[in-house]
Amino acid sequence: MQKGYPRPQMVRENWTDLNGVWNFLFDDQNAGEKQKWSECFPAETQKITVPFTYETQLSGIHDTSFHPVVWYEREFTVSRTEKRQILHFEGVDHDAKVWVNGQFAGMHAGAYARFSLDITDYMIEGTNTITVRAEDSVSCSQPRGKQRWRDESFGCWYVQTTGIWKTVWLEEVPQLYMETCRMTADFDNAKVLFEIKLNKKPADACRLNCRISMDGEETVACEVRAGSEYIMFDVCVADADTPWQMVPWSPQNPRLYDVKLTLSDGEGTDEAESYFGMRKIHIENGQILLNNVPLYQRLILDQGYWEESHLTPPSEEALVQDIDLVLAAGYNGVRKHEKIEDERFLYWCDRKGLLVWCEMPSTYSFQEEAVAHFTSQWIEIVRQNYSHPCIVTWTAFNESWGVERIYTDLRQQKL
Secondary structure, three states, X not given: OOOOOOOOOOEOOOEXXXXXXXXXXXXXXXXXXXXXXXXXXXXXXXXXXEOOOOOOHHHOOOOOXXXXXXXXXXXXXXXXXXXXXXEEEOOEEOEEEEEEOOEEEEEEEOOOOOEEEEOHHHOOOEEEEEEEEEEOOOOOOOOOOOEOOOOOOEOOEEOOOOEEOOOEEEEEEOOOOEEEEEEEEEHHHXXXXXXXXXXXXXXXXXXXXXXXXXXXXXXXXXXXXXXOOEEEEEEEOOOOOOHHHOOEEOOOOEOOEEEEEEEEOOOXXXXXXXXXXXXXXXXXXXXXXXXXXXXXXXXXXEOOOEOOOEOOOOOHHHHHHHHHHHHHOOOOEEEXXXXXXXXXXXXXXXXXXXXXXXXXXXXXXXXXXHHHHHHHHHHHHHHHHOOOOOEEEEEOOOOOOOXXXXXXXXXXXXX
């Protein structure tokens, strides 16, 4: 596992971290698009340290007042290759538009899930420019979590988060590549189901080689052929020399299987590394069971908030320290409160055996717009984090936040 790699369950070698100093502007008059800042960014700008938002100390700006529209710009250099270039944003709050060399590359709505853009056709050899416009609001129909919607902090609500607040990175892939890999452990049958989506349908049947190992020792290998953009297969990890035929994942023994996937279509090869844990979580007779054994959860309510960087972890070491402190205090899990944490956090919870309740940030009103925001963003989040064995609960709502009349209102009950 590469240190700091932003997407721990599909790791490739060729990637570039685009965090660091960017040009930055407030656009309180919403004039940037009309004035075509995407083609010619104004010369007089501030500097901001990405991925920290302008509200934070670590951004270098530390302005906690609300600004509805902000702009970013930075240059990066690439050499011309036959590979495709994928630009990833781990999190931009809330609506993002992206241009590369003045050409519109794509957009995304929602603060808490990764989005990716193929920017190959907009790039040139040598120096390239990325421009990002981020728009936020104080609307209570927008999933806010613990972000305030008033001018001052109140109750248990913190300063708002605006713009880029998670890692930005560039990845090089072949013409045919694996977009996503979803892994589901079939604990009772000692199998794991792989569901892999390719970026396009192969021109000819392609081959996917899957090698599974633990602690450097290969457990099983297989090869499948596919003629569509969806590849589904299951692999048995049972081993006659292993007690219970496989190695389960649990907080007491967080053992993980490593995976190497190699996709070949005769013209190129895509290689990615991943991992999974063999574990089962279910409810039976009113009890929660992990691997068919009753599970007693000792959880903390984890805010994931830092004074100097707010929702953005100040470093990966800070994430690890938080996990270690929770475990040292005798707890075995966290309910990550009103926040979708950096995926590196989930990686370390997988490795260290910390159970996680993944919780959707709340809206604070109930109407069609709020339901639409909630539904589309929650689906993205679950898809992104689905394969992490540490996640044992998906928490859609905190108490009745966003659905405050759910006890009596049939519309809210049917959400």
